[in-house]
Amino acid sequence: MSGETLQVYFLGTAGALPTPARNPSCIMVRRGTDTLLFDCGEGAQQQMMRARCGFTINAIFVSHWHADHFLGIFGLVQTMSFNGRTEPLTIYGPTWVHEFVETVKKVARFNLKFTLDSVEVADGSWVRFDGYTVTVFGVSHGMPALGYVLEEDPRPGRFDREHAIELGVPPGPLFGKLQRGETIRITKDGTEREILPSDVLGTPRPGRKIVYTGDTRPVSQTLAVHAKEADLLIHDATYDESEIKRAAEFYHATARQAGEAAAAANARTLALTHISSRYTDTTAHMNEAKSAFSGDVIVPEDRFMLEIGYRD
Numbered sequence: 001m002s003g004e005t006l007q008v009y010f011l012g013t014a015g016a017l018p019t020p021a022r023n024p025s026c027i028m029v030r031r032g033t034d035t036l037l038f039d040c041g042e043g044a045q046q047q048m049m050r051a052r053c054g055f056t057i058n059a060i061f062v063s064h065w066h067a068d069h070f071l072g073i074f075g076l077v078q079t080m081s082f083n084g085r086t087e088p089l090t091i092y093g094p095t096w097v098h099e100f101v102e103t104v105k106k107v108a109r110f111n112l113k114f115t116l117d118s119v120e121v122a123d124g125s126w127v128r129f130d131g132y133t134v135t136v137f138g139v140s141h142g143m144p145a146l147g148y149v150l151e152e153d154p155r156p157g158r159f160d161r162e163h164a165i166e167l168g169v170p171p172g173p174l175f176g177k178l179q180r181g182e183t184i185r186i187t188k189d190g191t192e193r194e195i196l197p198s199d200v201l202g203t204p205r206p207g208r209k210i211v212y213t214g215d216t217r218p219v220s221q222t223l224a225v226h227a228k229e230a231d232l233l234i235h236d237a238t239y240d241e242s243e244i245k246r247a248a249e250f251y252h253a254t255a256r257q258a259g260e261a262a263a264a265a266n267a268r269t270l271a272l273t274h275i276s277s278r279y280t281d282t283t284a285h286m287n288e289a290k291s292a293f294s295g296d297v298i299v300p301e302d303r304f305m306l307e308i309g310y311r312d
């Protein structure tokens with residue numbers, strides 16, 4: 001369905017270690033009434049309260065099994081249960097996700113009052129939701145690690161109201177049927193005829209697209225495919241260029257490399273995240289990313305919310 005709100009809450013933007021200003025990795029995406037978490041580092045619950053975005057989570061996607069990306073899940077599921085949640089919750093992740101979810105259940109013991117499920121995903125997997133799909137791609141982090149693409153279904157082309165009237169379609173409910181892709185039948189000048197949606201709708205328009213890399217070395221060729229024309233690319237930018245050797249050693253990216261990936265994908269906006277605790281000033285990150293990418297670049301603070309609009 002087109003017209004749904006699409007909001008991204010940057011609940012945790014720190015690297016491996018939290019800082020007074022940044023929590024470990026946690027990205028919340030809210031589309032209409034659906035809310036998804038991509039990673040859930042420690043302190044995620046408090047960030048949700050501070051951001052006033054609630055605990056109603058429909059699914060959690062974990063990028064990899066480094067603790068700064070999953071420790072917050074333990075407390076979050078306990079809080080959900082305490083608050084009376086009864087709906088099942090599914091955690092998606094790479095190899096070991098089943099073992100992880102069993103561990104969460106053991107820690108919760110008798111306190112968990114809803115079903116907690118696990119689904120292992122890998123490069124090429126996809127998960128279907130109402131009106132959009134989350135697709136999985138592999139990244140390079142020295143262990144099983146994944147990135148995720150949230151992409152909406154294509155929207156119908158623009159409705160040509162004047163042409164519909166010329167064809168004899170009266171304004172009203174039949175307009176809505178055509179816009180929803182339904183074929184209708186009308187009678188004009190005593191003759192019954194069929195009106196197809198393609199008669200009054202323009203070329204289908206793309207939905208919105210958000211890409212989250214998790215932690216990774218540069219994988220520009222992969223992203224050029226999976227993040228092509230992304231409205232938002234959320235990319236590992238743990239280091240600036242002065243630490244490029246360290247970035248390679250620990251399977252991370254620099255801000256400039258993130259900019260190069262965004263340029264290769266022709267993204268609309270680049271968000272630099274997973275900022276190492278060594279940086280209190282991210283000016284260099286911003287400048288280096290902009291040197292490689294001409295689109296919008298942000299280094300979001302924790303709890304910053306970005307609303308994603310349509311390109312047209």
